[in-house]
Amino acid sequence: MPMTLADLHAELRPTSLILLIGAIGAAIALWLGVPLPFLLGALILVGAWSVWRSAGVPDTSPRPMLQTLRKACVSLIGVMIGATFSPALLEQLPQLWLSVMAVIPFVVITHALSFLIYRRLARLDRATAFFAAMPGGLIEAVTLGEAAGADPRLLSTQHFARVVLVIVAIPTAYYLLTGIVVGSAAGQSFDATPAGLLDLVELAILCVIGIWLGRKLRLPASYMIGPMLLSAIAHGSGVLDVASPWWLLAAAQLVIGAGLGALFAGSSLRSLGRAFGFGCISVAAMLAVAVAFASALAPWSSLPFIALVISLAPGGVTEMGLVALSLGISPVAVTVHHLFRIVLTVSIAGWALPRLRQHDRADAPDLL
Numbered sequence: 001m002p003m004t005l006a007d008l009h010a011e012l013r014p015t016s017l018i019l020l021i022g023a024i025g026a027a028i029a030l031w032l033g034v035p036l037p038f039l040l041g042a043l044i045l046v047g048a049w050s051v052w053r054s055a056g057v058p059d060t061s062p063r064p065m066l067q068t069l070r071k072a073c074v075s076l077i078g079v080m081i082g083a084t085f086s087p088a089l090l091e092q093l094p095q096l097w098l099s100v101m102a103v104i105p106f107v108v109i110t111h112a113l114s115f116l117i118y119r120r121l122a123r124l125d126r127a128t129a130f131f132a133a134m135p136g137g138l139i140e141a142v143t144l145g146e147a148a149g150a151d152p153r154l155l156s157t158q159h160f161a162r163v164v165l166v167i168v169a170i171p172t173a174y175y176l177l178t179g180i181v182v183g184s185a186a187g188q189s190f191d192a193t194p195a196g197l198l199d200l201v202e203l204a205i206l207c208v209i210g211i212w213l214g215r216k217l218r219l220p221a222s223y224m225i226g227p228m229l230l231s232a233i234a235h236g237s238g239v240l241d242v243a244s245p246w247w248l249l250a251a252a253q254l255v256i257g258a259g260l261g262a263l264f265a266g267s268s269l270r271s272l273g274r275a276f277g278f279g280c281i282s283v284a285a286m287l288a289v290a291v292a293f294a295s296a297l298a299p300w301s302s303l304p305f306i307a308l309v310i311s312l313a314p315g316g317v318t319e320m321g322l323v324a325l326s327l328g329i330s331p332v333a334v335t336v337h338h339l340f341r342i343v344l345t346v347s348i349a350g351w352a353l354p355r356l357r358q359h360d361r362a363d364a365p366d367l368l
Helices: 005-032 037-053 064-083 093-121 126-132 138-147 152-178 197-216 222-236 246-262 269-297 305-312 317-326 331-356
Strands: none
Touching: 005 037, 005 064, 005 246, 037 152, 037 246, 064 138, 064 197, 064 222, 064 246, 093 126, 093 269, 093 305, 093 331, 126 138, 126 152, 126 331, 138 152, 138 222, 138 331, 152 246, 152 269, 152 305, 197 222, 222 331, 269 305, 305 317, 305 331, 317 331
16 A cells, blocks of 8 residues: 555654664674675664564564665665676686586575575474575565565574674684685775766666566566666676666665664564574585585686685675685676576575465464
8 A cells, every 4th residue: 555645754753763773883884894884784783773672562563664665775786786797797607617507506505404404493484494595695585585475584684694604704714724814895895987877867767667577577576686687688788887886885785774674673682692593503504515615616616715615605795705805816706606696596586486475474483
């Protein structure tokens, strides 16, 4: 049901407050050097505030305006992911075919292992366990999982644990093995072409047409996958070359993080800790598989062992690219693997979505 002017007015103040809290969280995370600060900083602080604010409050339904903004930003992220499929990036595939193809069994094995952990150990319902086990894409996993009836709070917790633990584990392990300190990702950034007004208009058009196309084709999570596919086709073919400004990506991540954090209303710290613990087990299993794959591929690949580990590790695309820069490894090669991992993971999840769609999670324990 569309929101009326009265609804918009009533939602404006609480939504603005949540976004302000998210901005404060993002600023703190940026200052501390936390990976993906705008997304994770907003998620953590808004999530903590939501848990504290909702204690003993029966009505913990998410703010409609905030969740609408979150979906709009998810579509923007979809466009930006698709925009990375430039002709130059695609030209890298012939030299990396062996390790890129290894991503396929890696995704299948790690997804299956994590699914068993969440299904058998955590005893989550099938949909939540499946999307929590996705080896990549916090935003994508939550978006697709919601469409399947999975618990978005649990999904946010497990994927938050995955991103943070991978970003912390790889530089730490590298230091322990070599004694070399990896440069902080927080102080680095990729070179970016300044975005003009035309770029912003093209991004908006891709979002709108992509959402419409996704709905027309009945794609799962149409407001994300539709724009992503349209943008990938437009950029991969060379028809468009849209510059995505860093501040727009940061703002989108902040809104998404705040929107996800608000979903933690009604959760308890004890249950969140338990869910995070299972996330640690899942990440350990994924990293063990990544190290095993890298060891097997190293003699046959043009990439060194550490580059293969970074290319396979289920962390954020940007953050893994920044770690690669710190180690003097081409971020393009790393990005190719991670983009393929995300596309493959989302494709598998999209295929499984209608088979996992459910509205009743009565068989799952109340972890959150």
